Amino acid sequence: MKPTSAPSPRFTRLMANPSSGAIFLLVILIVVMSVAFPNFFTAINASNVSNQMVFVLLLAIGMTVVLITGGIDLSVGSVMGLSAGVGAYLITGGAPLILGLVATMAAGAFLGLVNGLMITRLGLPDFIATLAMLGVARGALFLWTGGIPIIGYMLPEYYVISGLAQPFGFITVPILIAIVAVVIVAVVLKYTSYGRHAYGLGSNPHAAVLSGVPVARVKVIAYMISGLMAGVAGMIMAGRNTTVAPTMGLGYEVAAIAAAIIGGAALGGGRGTAFGAVIGALVLSLTANAINIAGVSSSWQQIVTGGVLLLAVLFDRMSSLIRARSVRLTMRLAHA
């Protein structure tokens, strides 16, 4: 058999890096936008984008952890809304701010726990459990608020926490929170046994069970992380919007999944990084920003998010085909 031209090792490595496509896309996006619109590459716009991307970024980090374990969390948008409602309600009722914020995050983590238990204890498929949670949490928020937005919880400190007030200049509190979250999740994934268990579970669930990975616990914790991130995002969004509308966070699960997948997380599990989620969220937010700057109606936003998600999975599929092909070629050459 005549060995066909082998791909250069550098090319293979580049294609094997799941985030390389996203980074490439990002660079193209930035270059095109900077050339087309002079007010794109400015400090103010950069600050706008980074303040806007916090929500998708937080959700995408949590989603990445869930995707790594081989699951999926459809409920993040609804969980975000419901936990924001819990916090806002408490603060309106006179609870101290800190209690309200902690309750918001705890509500998110709790709903994540429920997701995890439905999946591990009841044996529901991941997407069914979280799809049900999507409906239930959204319904609960509607029912509870009676369709009327919650208002009157905006204490002065909340303006700072949500980034509406910017005492430290460009770096707002939400951006700091997001950075901390990225670093923590990155460290957990890379340097702790939990991280290794998560990757192991996602790559080969059967092997993970056989090698003694506490599979159920790893899964539940992944969903709790995702819920917690949704809670944090809800906390920031409640402050940013100054009201908790019953539709808060609607459709955010699409953006979160898209960002995670663009960032190199695989639907089949076992792949993904916190850094990739940042890239993915950046791509999505810059696209949204581009739409905005180009003066296109924001109604197009949802279409574009869906389109980007579709393109991302297509690209992911293509690159994994290329990867498989180059692996086959390398093996054939090694045998030759």
Added chain:
Amino acid sequence: MSVRERLTQVVAIDGLPVAAGLVLATVFFTMTSPFFLTQENIANLLTQSIFIIILAAGMTFVLIVGGFDLSVGAATGLSAATTMLVLMNDGPLPLAVLVGVGTGMIFGIINGFVIAVMEINAFIVTLATLSIGAGALQVLTNSTQLTGVASPAFAWLTKGSILGIPSGVVITLIIVAVLEWVLLFTTFGRRVFAVGTNPRAAFLAGVSVRRLTFSVYLLSGTIAGLAGVLLASHLNSVQPGLGQGYELSAIAAAVLGGVSLAGGRGSVWRAVIGALFLATMAQGLQLIGVDPLWFSIVTGASIVIAVAFDRAVQKWVIKQLAAATRKRDVPAETDDLSSVSPAVPSTSGTRSSVRNTI
């Protein structure tokens, strides 16, 4: 796969629990509210539930094949919008219906192509098309007011009556009957079950898994288009967000009726019973004074309960079968449906990966 065969036989009573539930709910609401079992209320209930019934019938095919379609709600909403758009621009009624159904078909074609040919997870693909469809509806309704078509023929589609039965219900009955016939008595239907039960075996038996998967999504999209046309006729106006959450109800209806999420099991009438059960609950709860906002919670919870119940029954059946096997033969390893299903090896080239289950 004798275990699977036996299993299918044993669990063939699927749909009975929800049918019993439907009867019980009807009796309960008849006793608690004098208005429940009136002709007007029943006609009302049926007319309101036809959209979910139709969508659930289409969803049944997708679920049996082992797939998933989240985009049906958005496709319904967008089809309703395009139908209205044609009628408002004085297009003829047949053209409007064609455009509406065609809109749904486009969803089906995109979903089917990406899922069957590109072999990408059905779940993500239809989530993406959901987003695109809902966004497109938003864009359409933002620029124009989609309302008020004075076409008696169009209104008749749902508001007329045939032999005293609302015409929308009659049309739905016809759609359901045709779909059930296709599923049970045609080659296509047999293949749907074959692929859902074991895609690899189906492939080896000469079924083009790829083509079949594509057709099933095309069917689901087309059905969603039909539902959209009827919905436009029913409401005579289209708002942004129309159809949102219909996918949840359709899936809940099918799952309640015992259509298996793992594929290979289900039938159209069961999904219809599931949809009727949900509609009866919604209407009945409202009649006895429960906030209609509870409905989304009831739908979500019923999915969880139905799937957990289905799983428990399957587990029990497998245990029984294993026990029976053990009695007969030498001690045998039991098939265990423990929490982790072994991953489907993603060897490129095998068609089995078409079936993107979890």
